[in-house]
Amino acid sequence: MVSSEMASSVLPNSLSHTRAGIHISSLDERILKGQTDSKERADRETTQEYFVNMGPQHPSTHGVLRLVLRMDGETVRDVIPVLGYVHRGMEKKAEYVGYRQQVHFTDRLDYLSAVMGNWAMSSAIEKAMKTELNDRIETIRTIVAELTRIQSHQLWWGVLGMDLGAFTPFLYGFRDREKITAIFEETMGGRLTMNYIQPGGLMFDIHPDFVANVKKFISYFKPLIEEYEELFGGNVIVQERLKNVGILDAKSAISLGVTGPILRASGVAHDLRKLEPYGVYAKTKFNVPVGTVGDCWDRYQVRMQEMRESISIIEQLIDNVPEGKHMVMKFGAKIRVPEGVYYSQMETARGIFGIFIASDGSEKPYRMHFRTPNFNNLWAITQMAAGGRVGDLVAILSSIDIVVPDIDR
Amino acid sequence: MFNSLPNLQVSWEVISVSQRVSTTYGESPILAVVYALAAIVAIILFMSLTAMTLVYTERKVAAHFQCRLGPMRVGWHGILQSIADTLKLLLKEDIVPDQADKAMHLFAPVLCVLAALLALIAIPFSPYLAVSDMNIGVLFISAVSGLGVLGILLGGWSSNNKWSLLGAMRAGAQIISYELSATLSILVVVMFSGSMKFSEIVQSQDQGWWIWRAPVVGLVAFLIFLVASTAEINRTPFDLAEGESELTAGFHTEYSGMRFAFFFLAEYLNLFIVSSMGATLFLGGWMPLHIGNLTFFNQVMDLIPPGLWFALKVSGFIFLSMWFRWTFPRLRVDQLMKLEWKVLLPIGFINLLLAAILTLSGFYFFPGNS
Numbered sequence: 138m139v140s141s142e143m144a145s146s147v148l149p150n151s152l153s154h155t156r157a158g159i160h161i162s163s164l165d166e167r168i169l170k171g172q173t174d175s176k177e178r179a180d181r182e183t184t185q186e187y188f189v190n191m192g193p194q195h196p197s198t199h200g201v202l203r204l205v206l207r208m209d210g211e212t213v214r215d216v217i218p219v220l221g222y223v224h225r226g227m228e229k230k231a232e233y234v235g236y237r238q239q240v241h242f243t244d245r246l247d248y249l250s251a252v253m254g255n256w257a258m259s260s261a262i263e264k265a266m267k268t269e270l271n272d273r274i275e276t277i278r279t280i281v282a283e284l285t286r287i288q289s290h291q292l293w294w295g296v297l298g299m300d301l302g303a304f305t306p307f308l309y310g311f312r313d314r315e316k317i318t319a320i321f322e323e324t325m326g327g328r329l330t331m332n333y334i335q336p337g338g339l340m341f342d343i344h345p346d347f348v349a350n351v352k353k354f355i356s357y358f359k360p361l362i363e364e365y366e367e368l369f370g371g372n373v374i375v376q377e378r379l380k381n382v383g384i385l386d387a388k389s390a391i392s393l394g395v396t397g398p399i400l401r402a403s404g405v406a407h408d409l410r411k412l413e414p415y416g417v418y419a420k421t422k423f424n425v426p427v428g429t430v431g432d433c434w435d436r437y438q439v440r441m442q443e444m445r446e447s448i449s450i451i452e453q454l455i456d457n458v459p460e461g462k463h464m465v466m467k468f469g470a471k472i473r474v475p476e477g478v479y480y481s482q483m484e485t486a487r488g489i490f491g492i493f494i495a496s497d498g499s500e501k502p503y504r505m506h507f508r509t510p511n512f513n514n515l516w517a518i519t520q521m522a523a524g525g526r527v528g529d530l531v532a533i534l535s536s537i538d539i540v541v542p543d544i545d546r
Numbered sequence: 547m548f549n550s551l552p553n554l555q556v557s558w559e560v561i562s563v564s565q566r567v568s569t570t571y572g573e574s575p576i577l578a579v580v581y582a583l584a585a586i587v588a589i590i591l592f593m594s595l596t597a598m599t600l601v602y603t604e605r606k607v608a609a610h611f612q613c614r615l616g617p618m619r620v621g622w623h624g625i626l627q628s629i630a631d632t633l634k635l636l637l638k639e640d641i642v643p644d645q646a647d648k649a650m651h652l653f654a655p656v657l658c659v660l661a662a663l664l665a666l667i668a669i670p671f672s673p674y675l676a677v678s679d680m681n682i683g684v685l686f687i688s689a690v691s692g693l694g695v696l697g698i699l700l701g702g703w704s705s706n707n708k709w710s711l712l713g714a715m716r717a718g719a720q721i722i723s724y725e726l727s728a729t730l731s732i733l734v735v736v737m738f739s740g741s742m743k744f745s746e747i748v749q750s751q752d753q754g755w756w757i758w759r760a761p762v763v764g765l766v767a768f769l770i771f772l773v774a775s776t777a778e779i780n781r782t783p784f785d786l787a788e789g790e791s792e793l794t795a796g797f798h799t800e801y802s803g804m805r806f807a808f809f810f811l812a813e814y815l816n817l818f819i820v821s822s823m824g825a826t827l828f829l830g831g832w833m834p835l836h837i838g839n840l841t842f843f844n845q846v847m848d849l850i851p852p853g854l855w856f857a858l859k860v861s862g863f864i865f866l867s868m869w870f871r872w873t874f875p876r877l878r879v880d881q882l883m884k885l886e887w888k889v890l891l892p893i894g895f896i897n898l899l900l901a902a903i904l905t906l907s908g909f910y911f912f913p914g915n916s
Contacts, residue, residue, distance in 0.1 A: 189708050197791040211712070211879050300791045302782055302876025308612040374783055374875050527712070527792045528878040 186214060193222045197300045197531045200541030202515075206530070213530050216522045218515055224545040231505035236262050236336060236472040239505065243492075244330035246509060247543040249289040250485035252281050252321075255334035260415065261481035261492045262336040265474040266466075272417070273461035274338045279416035280351065280454050281321075281333065282483075283447040287358070288317040289486035290444050293538045297437070298369055300535035301378055306369050313358060320350050337466025343458070351455050355448055362444055370437065379433040383521035383533035386431055393520070394513035397488025398443060399537060402428035402435035409484040421453045433536040440538075471500050487511055487538060511543040560670075560745040562679035585677045589666055593659075597814040598628035604814075604868055611872040638803035643706055646800065650704035655801065655808030658697030662815035664690040669822045670744040672832045672853035683744040684736055684827075688729055691778070691819060694812060695721040698780075698787060701809065702797035713796025716879060717787030721778055723886040728774035730894035731767040734760065734901040735827040748831035755830040763901045768828045770894050772866070775820035777882070779813065781867060783874035786882060821863035825856065829863075832856040 192203035201222035207215040227242050239262075243254030256278055263270065295310020318328040324344040325333040333340050344350075369375055385395070390403040400407055408425040410418040426442035428435025466472075476498040482491035488510030495504040514537050522530045563585040571578040602617070602625065609616025617624025642651055668683045670676040680686060695718055702714020736742055738760050739750035750756075756764045777784035788796040798809045825831060832852035836844045877885065 187708065195794060211716075298875065302785065302789065302791060303872075303874060304608070305612050305872050308614065312613060368873075369875075372873075372875065374877055377881055378875060378878060526878055526880065528786075528789075528876070531792050 191530075192219075197534060198541075199296065199534075199539055202539065202541045202544070204518075204530075204534075206527075208527070211526050213522055213525055213527060216519050216530065218518065220545055222545065223542050225542075227546040228505050228507060231502060233501065235500045236474060236502070237469075239502070240335060241330075241332055243507075244332050245542060246507060246546060247485060247487060247490065247511065247540045248329055249292060249540055250285055250487060250490070251329065251331050252285040252333055253483050253485040254490060255332060256282060256416075257481055257483040257485075257490050257492050259334050259336045260483070261479050261494055262472060262474060264481055265477070265479045265494065265496065266336070266472065268337055268466060270338065270465060271461040272459040274463060274465070275417045276454055276458050277339060277343055277463070278334055279418060279421075280451055280458075281324075282416065283450045284317050284320065284351070286447045286486045287444050288314045289538075290440050290447075291317075293440060293486075293535075294365060294369070296538075297532075297535045300531050301375060303369065303372075303375075306365070309365070309368070313361060316354050316357065320347065320354060323347065323350065335464070335466075336472060337468075338462070338464035342463040348455055348458065351451060355451060355455075359448060362441065362448075366441065370441065376434065378528070378532055379437055379536070381430070382433045382525065382529050383518075383536065384430060384432045385517050385521050389520055390431065390517065393517050395488070395517050396510050396513065397484070397486070398439045399436055399514055399517065400488065401426060402439045403431035404428055409482060409489060413482075415483065417454065418450075421450050423447075423450050433532050436536040473498065473500050474502070482508070485510060487540065487543070488514060507546055509543045509546065511537075511539045511541075515539050515544055560673045560676075560679060560749075562670075562676040562745075564678040589663065589677060593663060593666065593811070593815060594632075596818050597811045598632065600814040600817060600864065601631070601810070602628045603864070604871075607865065607868045608872050611869075632807070635803055635807040640803045640805065641800075643800045645706040647704035647706070650700050651800075652805070654697045654701030654704060655805045655812070656697075657700065658694050658812035659808050659815070661690055661692075661694035661697065662812045662819060664693070665819045666815070668744065669819065670748060670826060670831055671822075671856055672851070673745070675853060676744070679743060679745045681741075681743045684732055684742040684747070687819065687823060688725070688732065691816065692721070692725055694816060697809075697812070698797050701801065702787075705797075705800035707800050709793045709795075710797050710799045713787045713789065713793045713799070716789070716793075717780060717797055720780070720784065720786060720882060723883065724774045724777035724784075724890075727770055727886060727890040727894045728778055730891070730898050731771040731774065732823075732827060733898055734763055734767040737898075737901050737905045738764075744826055744831070748826060748833050751830040751833050753836065755828060755833075755835075757828040760901065760904065763897050763904060764828065766893065766897045767901070768824070770890055770897065771824055771828065774886075774890060775824065776867060776870060777886070779816040779820055781817065782871040783877050784882060785871075785876055786879055789876060791876075817864060817867060818860065821860045821867065822856070824863050825859035829859045830855075831859070 186207055186209050189206045189208055190203060191206055192198040193201040198204065203219040203222065205217040205219055206213050207217075225245075227246065231239055231242060240255050240258050243258045244251040246254055291310045291314040293310075295307040295314075298304070298306025298310070321331060321333075322328050324341065324347050325331040326341075327333070385399065385403050387400075387403045387405050390400050391405065395403070396407070404427055406425050406427045409415070410423075411425055423446045424442075426439045426446065428439050474494065474496040476496055479494045479496070480491060482489050484490075489508065490510055491508030493504075493506040493508065494502050497503040518530075518533055518537060521533045525533070563581055567578045567581045567585075570581065605627070606616045606624075617627035620626040620630045642648055665687050667677045668680060668686050670679065670683075698717040698721075699714045702710040702712075702717070705711075735747060735756050738756055739747045741747055741750070751759065753759065757768045758764060760767070780787045786792075786796075788798070790796070793799070798806055801809060832855050834844075834847040834850060834852065834855050836847060
């Protein structure tokens with residue numbers, strides 16, 4: 138996985154990818170070239186189209202994302218995402234700080250999968266340093282990552298409810314997410330930006346109550362997923378709003394570089410936890426939920442199922458966390474990654490989070506690149522939302538489950 | 547008043563404020579003026595008190611649906627929260643967008659409140675408490691409450707904001723469409739009771755409320771009315787005009803301070819008005835609950851004053867509406883139209899036809915005195 142050929146192929150691909158993903162005013166282009174059919178032209182002649190800015194301040198863009206909508210009445214003709222409102226120059230900043238500090242950056246990319254980001258960065262450095270980890274570290278990392286996946290999906294579930302106009306799920310989602318953040322706070326000291334998984338192990342050993350609290354949470358949350366389904370998923374309005382809305386077929390999902398639950402909802406069983414197992418995923422049994430249609434409803438189902446699978450993974454691991462040290466590297470020592478290029482990727486709650494390090498052997502990376510899942514996932518909206526209503530656009534955007542700082546970096 | 551119970555031939559004496567005004571005018575014009583002024587003051591007081599109570603109730607109901615406490619700080623269990631909110635809204639800066647049509651922007655919220663206020667006149671709170679008991683009460687309320695949509699349209703249009711305009715157009719299409727279904731279901735009751743006068747409609751339910759007295763069609767009409775009226779007052783699952791996750795705040799995006807408060811006021815007044823309509827038409831209004839020949843039960847029920855009966859029924863209706871709001875997500879705009887034109891309207895017409903047949907054949911439960 139860390140072979141240099143693979144890593145070297147990442148850079149040019151990811152660049153061309155961003156370009157291929159942009160579909161700015163495809164209809165306009167076709168109109169200019171005279172390639173539109175008569176129906177499209179008739180639509181054009183009878184109604185006046187207009188542009189609306191959805192964002193950067195808008196309740197359902199989940200942060201400072203700006204979407205320029207070309208609208209025809211209630212119908213969205215084109216969606217043009219405009220990015221950069223939280224661009225912080227993460228990748229450039231990474232060139233000025235040491236490897237230990239890089240972990241902090243990953244907290245601030247996809248803050249809902251902060252621990253998984255920590256893990257991806259740590260594992261990239263560990264692979265470069267050829268560090269061997271003990272089972273305790275790997276098991277705790279896996280448990281914590283799955284807890285993170287659950288809390289991320291809980292928040293998504295609540296926000297999806299709010300975007301569809303039901304405020305109650307939002308508070309239910311947050312109420313239950315609070316239980317996980319409390320567990321995290323106990324062990325890691327942080328609730329959002331944990332900075333917990335470090336190169337060579339973990340920042341702290343788990344809290345003595347960790348195992349008991351996680352078990353308590355699981356017995357609390359397991360029946361609640363069914364309540365979630367009853368309150369929200371079983372509602373006929375929700376199903377009407379989500380079914381056959383924002384269909385993304387497997388082929389265009391792959392060509393857009395979409396990963397994570399969205400790709401799986403489109404019918405591609407691509408999960409790095411299965412394909413390139415890391416942590417102790419190889420020892421656990423779990424299914425990769427896959428959709429059939431690729432619409433918002435499938436994405437909803439996939440994520441709900443993923444929560445159940447995550448619970449089952451944690452159940453398999455929590456009873457026998459191996460003994461051992463929680464840190465195998467010398468704590469606080471400067472890390473000098475040997476010269477070369479390294480790439481590590483992880484399946485976060487939103488898809489593949491990859492980290493590319495080009496090292497010149499010094500204590501700082503020569504070049505650092507983050508392959509963030511949200512950037513590619515967001516671009517799927519240009520295909521999914523065109524032709525739908527404003528309400529559909531909001532549902533689709535919510536079903537993509539974006540985290541804006543992860544897009545802008 | 548309650549003397550002729552055995553055969554349930556209760557004859558209610560209905561006096562409205564306007565009748566008092568006209569009867570006393572001959573003897574003492576001053577008393578008549580006092581009555582009229584009292585009615586005006588009472589309605590305005592009632593309007594603000596109802597809206598404030600409803601806002602507080604909604605917040606508490608929502609909070610408990612969502613496993614939280616809601617307002618707790620201002621007064622006992624946050625009971626003064628609405629007053630604090632009103633003060634805040636009064637003190638807020640009144641922002642008018644630069645490119646807005648200033649006169650219309652000001653006029654729109656006033657129009658909304660005006661429509662709600664006018665509708666309040668005809669509502670029969672109890673046999674002795676109604677401003678006016680006109681012979682076309684039902685028609686009057688239907689007509690006047692439809693006026694409110696003009697305020698929403700104007701507000702959205704004059705704001706000169708695309709989101710507002712979208713919200714206003716949605717509201718226009720939605721309210722006018724659902725008005726049809728609401729009226730069709732109201733017509734069922736008008737047919738059965740043979741009158742448009744609220745006092746007569748209420749008294750026709752002496753032997754049983756129209757929701758079950760008119761076999762099946764009453765229930766169907768009630769359900770249609772429930773859905774259509776929820777849509778008419780722009781509440782979830784039909785809050786497309788506001789649609790905060792889609793249109794930021796819909797037609798009132800550009801409103802703040804007192805102007806926004808007026809829209810808010812109108813919204814809650816409308817909730818009260820449709821609830822009282824529902825209670826009056828289908829649930830017997832201020833009429834106590836009577837079951838057949840259970841004399842003792844009926845006597846106990848008669849001990850509760852009619853005004854309280856009305857309040858209880860309206861509260862039940864309002865709670866149902868709040869329950870909807872905090873459970874359901876929002877429909878999409880095309881689904882909304884589909885629901886009205888392809889589902890509710892055909893059912894409404896068939897229901898009306900059946901009601902006409904039943905009325906002609908004189909077939910309804912508990913035939914009694916009417």
